[in-house]
Every structure is written in C-alpha cells, then in structure tokens.
Amino acid sequence: MTMTLQFLGATEEVTGSCHLLTVGSKQILLDCGLIQGSKADTLRNQDPFDFDPTAIDAVILSHAHIDHSGRIPKLIKAGYRGPIYTHKASAQLCDIMLKDAAMLQSRDVERLNKRRKKNDLPQLEPLFDEDDVTQAMKQFVALSYGQTLTIFSELQVRLSDAGHILGSAIIELWVTDQDIQKKLVFSGDLGREGMPILNDPVAIPEADLVLMESTYGNRTHRSWLDTITELKQIFAEAIRGSRGNILLPAFSVGRAQELLYLFHLYAEEWDLSAWKICLDSPMAIEATKVYLDNYPLMDEDFKRFTRQHPGEHPLLSNVEFVQSTEQSMELNDVSQGLIIIAGSGMCNGGRIRCHLEHNLWRPECDVIICGYQALSTPGRLLVDGADHLKIHGKVVKVAAKLHTVGGLSAHADQHELVSWYRKFNNAPPLILVHGEPEAQQGLIKALQENTKLSPSSTIAAKHGDKLDLSALPQMVWLG
Template sequence: MDIQFLGAAGEVTGSCHLLRVNGRRILLECGLIQGTRQAEARNAKPFPFKAAEIDAVILSHAHIDHSGRLPLLYKSGFRGPVYTHGATRDLCSIMLRDSAYLMEKDAEWDNRKRQRKGLEMVQPLYTRRDAERVVELFSPLDYDSEIEVVPGVRLRLRDAGHILGSAIVELWLEEKGVRRKVVFSGDLGHRGAPILRDPVQVKDADLVLMESTYGNRLHRSWEATWQELGEILEKTRRDAGNILIPAFAVGRTQELLYLFGLNYERWGLDRWDVFLDSPLAIEATEIHARHTELYDREAARENHINGSLFALPNLHISRTAAQSMRLNRISAGAIIIAGSGMCNGGRIKHHLKHNLWRHNCHVIMIGFQAAGTLGRQLVDGATHIRLWGETIRVGAEVHTVGGLSAHADQQGLLDWYCGFRDHPPVVLLHGEPEAQEQLGARLEAECGGARVIRPEPGERLDLTHLPNR
C-alpha cells in the first residue's frame, strides 16, 4: 500500500499521483504540465506506468492541469472508469475537447513549416476523438456519496469550493488488515468566494495530501478587492481606454460576470461595453447556469430573483473569430474578457497585440500565472513581450488583483489543515518550492507540530508505515 507522486511535486501544474492497494493501481489526477516550452514538452514523455494497467482514475476537478492528460491516457491504453463529480464531467467534455483542438491546430501549423523544410511531420499529443472517448469513461458522482472503487478502496467526494464540481477526495484503504484514511485536498477554494460554497472541513485522516499554490501569500479581503476593481474601472474610464482581462474559462469568468451584475451601479458599468470573447468560456457559463444546485445561498437567491447570475444589459457574446476581430477596432470603452488565463494562447493574445502598447489600456490579471507563461512575464513587470515574432512594448498598466483567486491563501490552507484531529502527516503538493517552504514552516509552528513532507518527483510513500506525527 503506497502512493507515488508523479506530478505537481515541487511545481504547480501536471497533477498526477499513483496509488497502489491490493495489487490495484489508481491514479489521482492526470493533469497537463503548463509553463515554458521546455516544461510543456514533458507532456509527450511516456507515462511512468502502463496506462492499460491503471484500474481507475479519481479526478478532483476539471482544470487542465488536473485533467488535461486524460485523453493521452486513453490513447495509451487506459479503459477504466474515471470517478469525478457530475459537473466536472460536464466541464471536461468541453475543456478536453478544446485542449485537443488547440493541439491539433498547433501540429497543423507546425507541419506547414516542417513540410516546407522537408522535415518529418509531427502528431498532436492527442486528438478530439481521444478527448471524446475518455469522457465516455467518466462515472459521475454526487458530493457526499460513498462508493467502492476497487476491492479495499472506498471513495467519497466533498465540496472543495474551488470551481464548479471541484472535490476534496476522501479515501478509505484496506490491505492485509491494515486500514488507512487518505484525504486529498484537490484545489481548495477561497472562502467567501462568489457563487460556490466554502470548502468542506474534513475532520479525520491518517495522511493529508494538500495543495500549496498560495502557501506564501495572503489574499486581500473581499471588500478591498471589490474596491480595487472599482478603482481600476474608474481610472481606465478617465484614461479613455480599454480593459483586458485574461480569464480562465471556468470559474473566474463566471465570477466576474456575477460580480459585474452585483456591482453594476456601484462600478458604473453602464458606461462600458462588456465582451465575453471566448467560445470555451461561453459554453462553461452555460454549464454553470445549469448547475444551480451547487450555488451558495446568496448566489441561489440572486439566481431565483433574476433568473440568471450571468446576464448583463451591456454584455456582448463573441462566438466567432470575425466577431473577435471586430473588437480590435475599439480604442476605448470596452471590457474584454478572453482566454487563456495565463495568456499562453487563445484570443487574449490578439487583444494584447492591439492594446498592450497603449498607455490608456489597463490589463487586470486575476489568476495564478505559472512560471514561464506570458501572463507571468506581465505580472513580473516585463517592459516588452514577443507575440508571433513581433516585439510589443508594454505601455499599459498591469494590475494583479490577487483577491479574486479561486485558491485558498496561506491562512486558508492553515485553517483547513488545522481542522483535522490529531494533526496527521501532511504532504505538500501543487506549489512552487518557496510557497511550500513558507507554508510548511507555519504548519509545523502553528498546527501542533505537524509532520510536513515535500516529496521529490517520483518519490513513493509507504502508507503501511506512515511517518510519526
């Protein structure tokens, strides 16, 4: 009985952990590595296991850094069930298809150049057909229901409050009379966030696997965040420019639309045109509108009163490329919400090309930016960026609004872990080394001398002989 940490060990993306119990193999997550070209090239390396020998996958939520290699797992021979929340299945049906489409287009673009040079053609990492086929293997669960995954392994999903359908994973394991309970946080939500409920507090575990994305920082209060957004809107209006918001299609986009509705008069949004310029985000918003049973009390009330959380009188939906290109002619008065959230692809790159050099443009960064991404360059204060071989000067003002994060901050992570009885050993995952180091120090100092483990990639942990608490 052991667990091996194959991804998101000492880094944020590429979550993947292999659990072995009673000769069975269960994969926790199968995520895509994101960041630099060198980092993303690791996605094409063979899995360190035989895909056909994986008995089941447990998926905490739909974000691509947790789910994005599932189509490759299918392509490599996996045919078992994928256990996840029903809303996660719905989101993965569009997100994995979109991921595959981008890979197919990248391969097509690359092959045009390779053909002219007489080079061998390349294949996409996986195709839309692979994505569609793996989604057919999804076995949807409700929160709080309990099932047997394989003999000796029982599973229950709890609400993680991170994105729609996100789950904390509770696992009860038994092998040769040895019983262990392992709790995997997945990605924990930011308490008090719009739309979704707060993360469930789990009380008992023999081992906790916990994310640490924001283990070295604290978010601003929600009220301070609302004030900050209002001030940016007002400043940009005085500057007579546009606002660009690189937004993750799932979660952050829907929160923004909801917040715009709640603060429509307070933020003077009637003086703007709001453009949702992302086909994926449009589909994700439609899925959010169907899963009203997952809303928190306030959002459920607003939805009952207004009929939708996401309708604005000045919201324009840009589904087609032609509609998106027309936005390039607007020099002022537009709020453009477009993906991708880390600026590594999608329509936001075109809007950056046409606006980033303007001094009256403002860019609002509202999510985590992985090392090596274009978004990280902007957050770190780059004065110039490269887009399609062209150098673009950064004249715009770039704002990082960390208070809108969908992740728990350092205090939120501490509070969640300290809610466990007897302070079980905790494995820190899904975080950069500095974040893990700072969070680990506080866990040891403030949470009953917690035993903190920061695994190396590929490291195995024997669950029959857990470290002393």
C-alpha cells in the same frame, strides 16, 4: 502487502497533477493533468507516462481544470479503458475543456512541426485528438458530493466540495490491504472562504495522511472587501482617463463566471453603464451554461440573489457573448469603452493573445491579471515587469497599465490553507504538492508555527517519491 502512493506530477511546480495509488493488486490514478508553462515545460507532455496506462484500474479526478484533467485523453490514447470517477459537474466541464484542448493540440503541433521541419527535426504528433476525448467521455462515471462509493474491495471514495470551481472536489479515500486500512485525503485545489457563487471548502475531520495543494503557500490574498474596492478604483481611473479598453485574461471555468457575477452586482457602483462587457471565449460561454445547469451547487447568497431578481440572471445580464472568430476580430477595431474577458488565463493561448497584440502597447488601456500565472508564461512575464511580449511573432511593447488583483484568486492562500488543515483531528502527516518550492517552504514554516505538525511529518513531494501508506503515521519512503 502493498499500499503506496507515488508522486508523478505537480511536484515542486503548479501544473501536471498526477499521483499513483497502489493498493494490493490495484493501481489508481489521482488526476492526470497537463503540464503548462514554458515551451520546454509543455514539451514534457510528450514524454511517456511513468507507469503502464493499461495497468491502471481506475482514475479519480479532483476537478476539470486542464492542469488536473488534460492528459486523460493521452491516457486513453495509450490504451486505458477503465472508469474515470469525478463529480458530475466536472464531467460536464471536461467534455467542453478536453475538446478544446484537442483542438489546441492539433493547432500547436501543426505550427511547431513547420519550424521543426525547417531544422530537420522529427515531426511530433498531437498528444491526443477529438476521438480520444470522445472515448474518454464514455469512461467518465459521475458522482455527487457526499456519496460514498466502493470502487474495489480495497478502495472506497467520497467527494466533498472544494469550493475552487464548479464540481471541484476534495477526495477522501479509504484504502484497505489485508487487515490494514488507512484514510487518505487529497485536497485537489482548495477554494477560498467567502468567495462568490460557490460554497466554502468542506472541512474534513479525519485522515491518516493529507495530500494538499500549496499554490499560494507563501502568500496572503487581499480580503474580499479590499478586492472589490481595488476593482472599483481601477474602473474609476479608467473612466477618468482616456478610457481605452480593459482586458481581463481569465480562465474559462471559474474566473470568467466570477467576473460576470461581479459585473452584474456592481454595475452601478462601478459606473459601468458606458462600457460594453464582452465574454470573448466560446469555451467560457459553454462553461457558463454548465454553471446555469448546476444551480443547486451554488452558495446561498447566489441563490438568494437569483430568487429576489427573477428573470435577471446574474451570469447572463450585462454581457455580450462573442462566439465567432469574426466577431472577436471586430473588437480589435474598437479603441475604447470595451471590457474584454478572454482566455487563456495565463495569456499563453486563446483570444486574449490577439487582444493584447492590439491593446498592450496603448498607454490608455488597462490589463487586469486576476489569476495564478505559471513560471515562464506570458502572464507571469507581465506580472514580473516585462517591458515587451512576443505575440504572434511580433514584439509588442508593454505600455498599458497593468493591475495584479490577487484577491480574485480561486486558490486558498497561506492562512486559508493552514486553517483548512487545522480542522483535521490529531495533526495527520502532510505532503504538499501543486506549488513552487518557495511557496511550499513558506507554507511548511507557517504550518509548523501554527499547528502540531512536526518537521518529520511535513514534506513537499519530489517527482518519483513513493510513500509506504501501511507505515503511517510514520513517513517511510521507498526507493
């Protein structure tokens, strides 16, 4: 009898989500995400998988963000030909995001190989290419929220809305081997309560084991009301000042659409009429179209607003879509009055790098950081007070005003994580993933103070840890 869960990614770090579930003779992968961060971190993506890709029977994907989906094409390249189960909106978004990732892989490896050649180092291959992405998309199986599907006799799955980005899912798994059945709940990335556009994360009452993210396990975000007030003040100060440009590094899926909605709702209150708002990200533009196609998944406030303002869609008005590279470069000739939303959200790639190069050294400009910044990324360096950044080989002084708006985060904070867990009956054992050690220890302390969890039933997973699910509720670890 075999029923185990092994943790192979996003252990004591926030990216690279990947967990291997074994039930009887079947092996199921929960997520297969890209490792992000420093150059050393990203090079770890080149390492072989910790398992045989051809032996995997199914992949279940929580959502489309690259740190959860980004190594799926590498899995395909290594020979995986089984199904990839995810929400239908996540499948649509993956088609966009994985193609973009393939392009970036080719470009980055080409640049890296030029340096490696000079140092007589072996040449690297891209993790995957667009052909691998095309094959991957053929293997996606689209599911709806609330649909219970029997994948094998040993496994049933159901997705519920996680409220993090469009299509993000909490994964419920019923695993059976011989006469033993256990229920595993994987949170994926949990969204916040009361945030715009999307619904709140669904509460799940029953589980034998909970696998939960912990990105902001030691943090409490500002309230939504305080966040709106903070943004209003930032724009008011920019207008009163010399009115340089305002840059918003934003994740193309989720954050970009949220910002478009806010700029529509508060255009008058924030006095944005004199500003030109640009969404400078082809991927974010394509993702916005997917949001438009999935209107039924939006929360009631969004749908009510849209019904009350026919012909004035809140994600399309008051913004200019910047598609071509030439259009993007032209923005660098404008010294003031621009609000530029561009990827990447951690400032480690994409068009935001070019805009930072042209604006970061100017004290009349503003940079608004509004999402999680992984260790060693340029965005994290800015948040931590760097006085310069190296961009495109140049050292750029940091003189622009920097604002960190944590209240815009799409991740649940400590209070919300504890609240979501408390809705389970009987305090099931809990394993934390997708968080840095300090955040995880802070969350463990809060959970033990505010729930019935015992210290022996709460742990932050380490890479390679393997849990015997058949022994639950006892936490029995295997070598």
